[in-house]
Amino acid sequence: MSTTPSPAGAHRTDGSSVRIGALVPLSRPGWVEAGRHVLAGLELAVHEVNDAGGIDGRPLELVVRDTAADPRQAEAAVEELDRLGVAAVAGEYHSVVARAAAARADALGLPFLCSSAVLDALTERPTEWVARLAPAQSHGWRIYADFLLGAGHSRIAVAAEPSVYWASGAGILRDHLTPRGGTVIELDARALSPAALCDALVEQRATALLLLVGTPEPAVPIVQAVRRDQRLAEVLIGAPAGQPEFAGWARSLGDEGSAIPFLRYLPERLGPLGVRVGAALRERLAEPPSFVAFEGYDTIAVLAEVLRSHGDADRAGIAASWPRVAVEGTRGQIRFSRTPGIGVWQWAWTPVQVVDRDPAAPGRFRVLHAG
Structure with missing residues (x-):
């Protein structure tokens, strides 16, 4: 697979916002309830980033695409988001869909932070472009x-x-x-x-x-x-x-x-950040938040930190930052490393x-x- 960034990745998006593509299952046969929770976490974190001044004064914007648990639909969404010039892609719940999205992102040189999918073989071979929060299956x-x-x-x-x-x-x-x-x-x-x-x-x-x-x-x-x-x-x-x-x-x-x-990917007791975010997610969802909602929130927490350091024009710099990330998430400190048998940068491990x-x-x- 090519690891050369596409031309779209070399330019800022139009307008003043910093754009992140979000892949979520929002229609059947996707697991819509899981998709809602991932999206709620992503949106809450974006809202908080913008309330705190955005990315160097520029608002963070989610460009949401429904994958409907369809790998081909996910591939098409990644290609569209690449053409739109997003700084990175985030999200996805279904493992088979995330695998298709990861392969396309790798080929395009588009950073992808996978929120929830756990399949060990998220990519066919090691890649610098993809990182994952959820533990390997x-x-x-x-x-x-x-x-x-x-x-x-x-x-x-x-x-x-x-x-x-x-x-x-x-x-x-x-x-x-x-x-x-x-x-x-x-x-x-x-x-x-x-x-x-x-x-x-x-x-x-x-x-x-x-x-x-x-x-x-x-x-x-x-x-x-x-x-x-x-x-x-x-x-x-x-x-x-x-x-x-x-x-x-x-x-x-x-x-x-x-x-x-x-299986649930939460600590036995949440820290102060997790408690605060959990309360905000409950209000947003009108029901108790799942661990998937926390995964969505943590995804944006990581990307916001990376974007503050590298901006949204340098996709290669964003991808190169995975091993240097150290972000306090809702479920502990997030760091990525290379894990035997896993071809992507992996948080090893979230609590199980x-x-x-x-x-x-x-x-x-x-x-x-x-x-």
Whole structure:
């Protein structure tokens, strides 16, 4: 891939604003609720940067593009944002979409700070142009696997849909659990109805079922079927990708959506900045903010610091700054480094928790494990 900046990257944008492109899923089949939270964090941070004087007196502006969980749409958006002369691109939630955006940004010489996508292979080969805040999937999902073993689960079924992301997650679980005496049983969530999936869990004597599927379909009907099958009363349902994090999960499932452990990228206790930002995000979203909203905020915090140092005309300077970043984010100090097996500049690592919704109060989260 070329690492030569495109001509558009060599010029300031028209007007007085400093422009950042924002990629977010805001329409189906994208996970719209996650997209809303990423965008809320991005927008809140931009608002605060501008209230504090902007970037050397110039306002920061988001140029938002909907990816709709479509890699081709994301590639086209990156190309458009490049032509518009944005200083950098930020955001994205879906890993497969972020991978397409990262490849295009790398080819164009356009800095890309990925907010939420976790797929280890975000790029095919090492690049100087891309950095990431979210932990790599292998890091978080190994912590989740350790939680399962610690809770006494060794026969673990995964109900998965076809996807590079889900296949990668299943592989991480298998590679981590098998040497430790665990067994991973793969079930095709598209080929099996929820009732047939329940029969397979009984036949395989699984003690845990992990949902490597989208939400609300087919995750919600699978949870309902398992919860209502008396044969599976002792089976743990898990969702490492974080489906229960969002309020829509609780609205769809009520009490049945509780006690389903998932990964969340927050510290056990937020510091003063995190508390303040969390309150502002709650007001903006009219609901409790997810960790994804904090990722959006931290993305702009990093980019604003970089832009103050390098301006918006020097894309190569922005990309070269990743290893020198030291920014206090909502979840700790953010620094990027090279991590074995990861081709982008990586924050190693944001705090990782395994949490669930408390059955006694589904609006409250319980921390079950931390890594």
